[in-house]
Amino acid sequence: MSLLTDTPxxxxxxxxxxxxxxxxxxxxxxxxxxxxxxxxxSGAEAMLVxxxxxxxxxLSRGDDTVILAGHQPEFIHPxxxxxxxxxxxxxxxxxxRAQYLLVDSDVPLRFGLAWxxxxxxxxxxxxxxxxxxxxxxxxxxxxxLSGGAWRQFLDQVPNAGESSFKDFADAFxxxxxxxxxxxWVLGMTAVEGAVDTGSPEFVRVSEVFGGRGxxxxxxxxxxxxxLLNARRFAAEYNAALARYRARRGMAGNQxxxxxxxxxxxxxxxxxWVVCRDQPRRRxxxxxxxxxxxxxxxADEVIVELDATRLQSDATSxxxxxxxxxxxxxxxxxxxxxxxxxxxxxxxxxxxxxxxxQITDDIxxxxxxxxxPAYACVTATLRLPLARYGxxxxxxxxxxxxxxxxxxxxQRFLDGADATLFKxxxxxxxxxxxxxxxxxxxxxxDRMARRHGFDRIRAANQAMLAALPGVETRLRQEAARLNxxxxxxxxxxxxxxxxxxxxxxxxxxxxxxxATAVH
Numbered sequence: 001m002s003l004l005t006d007t008p009x010x011x012x013x014x015x016x017x018x019x020x021x022x023x024x025x026x027x028x029x030x031x032x033x034x035x036x037x038x039x040x041x042s043g044a045e046a047m048l049v050x051x052x053x054x055x056x057x058x059l060s061r062g063d064d065t066v067i068l069a070g071h072q073p074e075f076i077h078p079x080x081x082x083x084x085x086x087x088x089x090x091x092x093x094x095x096x097r098a099q100y101l102l103v104d105s106d107v108p109l110r111f112g113l114a115w116x117x118x119x120x121x122x123x124x125x126x127x128x129x130x131x132x133x134x135x136x137x138x139x140x141x142x143x144x145l146s147g148g149a150w151r152q153f154l155d156q157v158p159n160a161g162e163s164s165f166k167d168f169a170d171a172f173x174x175x176x177x178x179x180x181x182x183x184w185v186l187g188m189t190a191v192e193g194a195v196d197t198g199s200p201e202f203v204r205v206s207e208v209f210g211g212r213g214x215x216x217x218x219x220x221x222x223x224x225x226x227l228l229n230a231r232r233f234a235a236e237y238n239a240a241l242a243r244y245r246a247r248r249g250m251a252g253n254q255x256x257x258x259x260x261x262x263x264x265x266x267x268x269x270x271x272w273v274v275c276r277d278q279p280r281r282r283x284x285x286x287x288x289x290x291x292x293x294x295x296x297x298a299d300e301v302i303v304e305l306d307a308t309r310l311q312s313d314a315t316s317x318x319x320x321x322x323x324x325x326x327x328x329x330x331x332x333x334x335x336x337x338x339x340x341x342x343x344x345x346x347x348x349x350x351x352x353x354x355x356x357q358i359t360d361d362i363x364x365x366x367x368x369x370x371x372p373a374y375a376c377v378t379a380t381l382r383l384p385l386a387r388y389g390x391x392x393x394x395x396x397x398x399x400x401x402x403x404x405x406x407x408x409x410q411r412f413l414d415g416a417d418a419t420l421f422k423x424x425x426x427x428x429x430x431x432x433x434x435x436x437x438x439x440x441x442x443x444x445d446r447m448a449r450r451h452g453f454d455r456i457r458a459a460n461q462a463m464l465a466a467l468p469g470v471e472t473r474l475r476q477e478a479a480r481l482n483x484x485x486x487x488x489x490x491x492x493x494x495x496x497x498x499x500x501x502x503x504x505x506x507x508x509x510x511x512x513x514a515t516a517v518h
Contacts, residue, residue: 009357010248012350014079014494015380019509021082024353024376027516034094034345037372038065041344046369048218048225049314053367057341060218067091068343069200069377070101070334073139073184075113077495078381078506082513083347084188086377088198089514090345100200101338104139104181105209105272105328107280115157115500116385116490123385123487128156132180136279138328139181140206147175150183157500164506167194168499181206187499195503197510205334208342210326211318218341220317223271223327224310227293230267230285233366234260237270237332240361256355257331266296270333273297276324283327297325332359339363339372346374381501381509385491388484395485398478405471409463412470424463431455 008024015022023030044053067090069083084100091098111133117126130153132142151173157165171190172183185202192199209219226233238259245255253259261268265286272280273295281297288294293305302325309316321327329337331352336359339346348356353376360371404411410428413421435456438448464471498506 007357009353009376012353012376014350014378018380018382019505019512021379021509021512021516022350022377023086023513023516030090030345030375030517031094033373033375034065034067034090034096037344040370040372041340044340044369046367049221049228050311053340053369056218056221060216060341065094065096066099066343067094067096067345067347068099068101068338069347070103070205070338071349072103072106072108073181074108074111075497075499078498078501078509079378079494080349081498081506082379082509083349083377084192084200085197085510085513086347086517087200089510090347090517091200093518094344096344098198098200099343100202101208101334102139102181102185102202102204103334105205105274105280107136107138108133113154113157113497116383116493116496117158122483123490125490126156126158128153138274138280140179140204141274142180144177144179147173162502162504164191164194164499164501164503165497167191167503191499191503191506195506195510197507205328206326209328217315219337221314222337222341224314224317226269226271226333227285227295227305228307228311229366230269230287231262233269234262234267236362236365238262240358240365243361244358257358266294270330272328272330273302274326274328275302280328331355332362335359335374336363339374340367345372348374348376349378350376352376377513379509379513380494381498381505382492382494383496383500387488387491390481390484390488392485395478395481398474398481402471402474402478405464405467405474407460409460409467412467413463421463421466424459424466428456428459428463431459 012022012024025033041057042054044057046053048056067087069087071080071083087098087100090096110129112127112129115126117124130145130150132145133139137143151169154165154169154173157169167190168187172187174183174186178186181204188202189199208216209223211219238253241253241257241259245251245253250256260270261284266284267286269283269285271283273283274280275297281300284296284298286294286296287307291307293307293310294301295303295305303320303322305317305320332355335346335348335352335356339356339359340363353374356374363369363371410421410425435453442448
């Protein structure tokens with residue numbers, strides 16, 4: 001995609017060199033960003049329902065300073081994992097709590113674990129699925145599996161040698177009652193314990209927005225504020241998306257995320273409605289002249305709320321929702337909440353950092369306040385797998401040679417008997433001249449032109465017959481290079497599960513991140 005205007009965030013890219021990290025903005029600036037955000041948010045006068053943002057922050061967190069990152073609880077690669085040591089290290093520097101949002105409200109499209117393996121001497125991508133996920137279920141609603149079932153799934157990964165995988169698997173496949181997300185936390189904490197990096201405090205989105213665990217007054221206030229101002233919020237949201245697309249020459253209204261639906265009857269808000277035994281659905285809200293707010297999951301009415309009551313007591317929302325029905329924020333709403341209310345600095349990966357430029361615009365337009373700064377951390381760590389000195393250009397060149405041997409065999413006569421090919425070359429040149437003459441003098445005489453083409457092809461085939469084994473050698477060479485390139489794609493990938501890496505390598509990466517943010 002060609003950008004009409006680049007921003008410093010738009011050009012961020014994962015480091016290419018093995019073991020390198022990316023910290024944006026300059027790593028040494030992160031403690032200062034924390035302090036700048038603290039000053040900005042502690043004095044924020046922007047209203048959230050009936051009181052300023054700063055008061056909701058104080059009501060929910062007191063004087064705590066929080067460094068926050070987040071991701072889905074998947075089998076993450078080291079580039080994502082780098083945010084774990086980043087929040088831990090920065091929190092130590094500034095005297096804060098290190099927290100990590102587990103986005104367990106997301107639905108994985110295809111859930112499983114991949115690994116590299118040797119099959120018949122060739123490097124291939126292994127893959128296994130535990131039989132959960134991929135059917136519309138979010139991480140928080142994965143059906144429970146026993147420790148034994150999870151062990152059977154994880155045992156499909158070949159012996160990973162000096163990796164951290166055994167630490168992860170032993171903790172993950174515990175026999176004590178635990179859902180998938182709890183198992184993930186146990187596994188990652190075990191890896192981080194073995195690596196001696198320390199772990200952030202893992203916080204589930206389903207707990208924060210589902211009313212479980214410690215109650216946070218700012219969560220219902222955030223939701224209620226958007227419900228009460230749904231039309232204005234949707235307009236600002238869509239306008240911010242339109243500006244983002246215009247700056248980058250993007251057409252339509254679906255990318256990078258779709259617009260919120262606006263009509264005279266209802267307004268879509270960036271939340272999922274979650275219900276027992278049903279897929280999550282988009283939230284729509286409509287208002288009536290009597291002050292009632294009607295919430296719908298797609299076309300189904302789920303509850304009617306008294307707007308006046310919510311305005312005077314936003315924290316009453318949870319008690320007004322029907323049993324078994326909850327709301328979960330979609331991506332931009334989640335990071336908007338996190339950055340405004342839950343932390344002093346949010347650390348993104350590259351994708352989140354780029355898209356959260358939209359969130360900046362929404363915050364300025366909807367809340368009428370400057371958006372708090374955020375940071376970006378990622379890394380590249382590769383497994384010690386064999387790699388060949390071959391490129392995609394080498395494969396393309398081999399394919400061109402294979403084509404040339406059929407249509408331009410004269411290019412492969414180096415070292416051949418010139419006398420043997422003298423007549424064949426003369427016949428080929430004669431056939432080409434005749435074909436060119438026919439194309440100019442009788443372009444519609446298809447039979448004659450076909451005869452000329454057959455002469456050229458016959459000359460080429462005669463040359464091929466006089467070059468025994470050359471075409472076979474070129475075909476084998478093209479296949480070999482193609483196979484080596486496929487090997488490189490696997491061996492050079494930065495996206496293998498973090499626990500497949502050796503503890504020493506993870507420790508080195510974590511130390512590099514920690515040193516950078518000091």
